[in-house]
Amino acid sequence: MRLLLVEDDIHLANGLRESLRHEGCSADVVFNGYDGLTAIQSGDFDIVILDLGLPDIDGLSVLKKAKQINKALPVLILTARDGIESKVQGLDLGADDYLAKPFEPAELFARLRVASRRVNQAQSSLLQCGEVTMDTSAHSVTLNDGLLSLPRKEYMLLKALLENQGRVQSKQQLENKLYQWGEEVGSNTIEVHIHHLRKKFPSDFIKTLRGIGYVVGKR
Numbered sequence: 001m002r003l004l005l006v007e008d009d010i011h012l013a014n015g016l017r018e019s020l021r022h023e024g025c026s027a028d029v030v031f032n033g034y035d036g037l038t039a040i041q042s043g044d045f046d047i048v049i050l051d052l053g054l055p056d057i058d059g060l061s062v063l064k065k066a067k068q069i070n071k072a073l074p075v076l077i078l079t080a081r082d083g084i085e086s087k088v089q090g091l092d093l094g095a096d097d098y099l100a101k102p103f104e105p106a107e108l109f110a111r112l113r114v115a116s117r118r119v120n121q122a123q124s125s126l127l128q129c130g131e132v133t134m135d136t137s138a139h140s141v142t143l144n145d146g147l148l149s150l151p152r153k154e155y156m157l158l159k160a161l162l163e164n165q166g167r168v169q170s171k172q173q174l175e176n177k178l179y180q181w182g183e184e185v186g187s188n189t190i191e192v193h194i195h196h197l198r199k200k201f202p203s204d205f206i207k208t209l210r211g212i213g214y215v216v217g218k219r
Ligand code: CA
Pocket: 007, 008, 009, 051, 052, 053, 054
């Protein structure tokens, strides 16, 4: 896996590069947003780790431009511990995950493993998370091998969550997906359907991160 790390804290950046090397990942490091965008434009990276507090361009602007350059490129953002607003903005701009500073390298590696599993799973028609399996070609969902019948919007929301296992989906992101699929979306559509979905699965299957969004699977 080839990584790009955009982080202006030179000490942290070099430490992470070393730890990543021990994990068998090679990381290119740049120390500002401008160099980050240049690297994304020219490089062939599997994932970008992006600090939001950068000296030249705001990290969220870098994220937005990065997604314009390559929409499919996974981006994990690094945020301040209390920056709920920037987490939500980041997710709405297409960030795939976030990690609050300070964090342990082990936590970062776990997130990177989730991201690489997701890239691999995107090629299969089977989405699996614990006891729940969705077959997107057969349009079926099973829980512990028992077939579940889900209304259309619930199926779509579950699909969006399963496709993004371990990655928090904001309410806005889920609303956008329903819009894209031609569904009508009212002000509390997401809450209502998530509530119905929850009742059909084990209680901890869909987790709510208050004020941020929803997630299935390990984070
Ligand atoms: Ca910084």
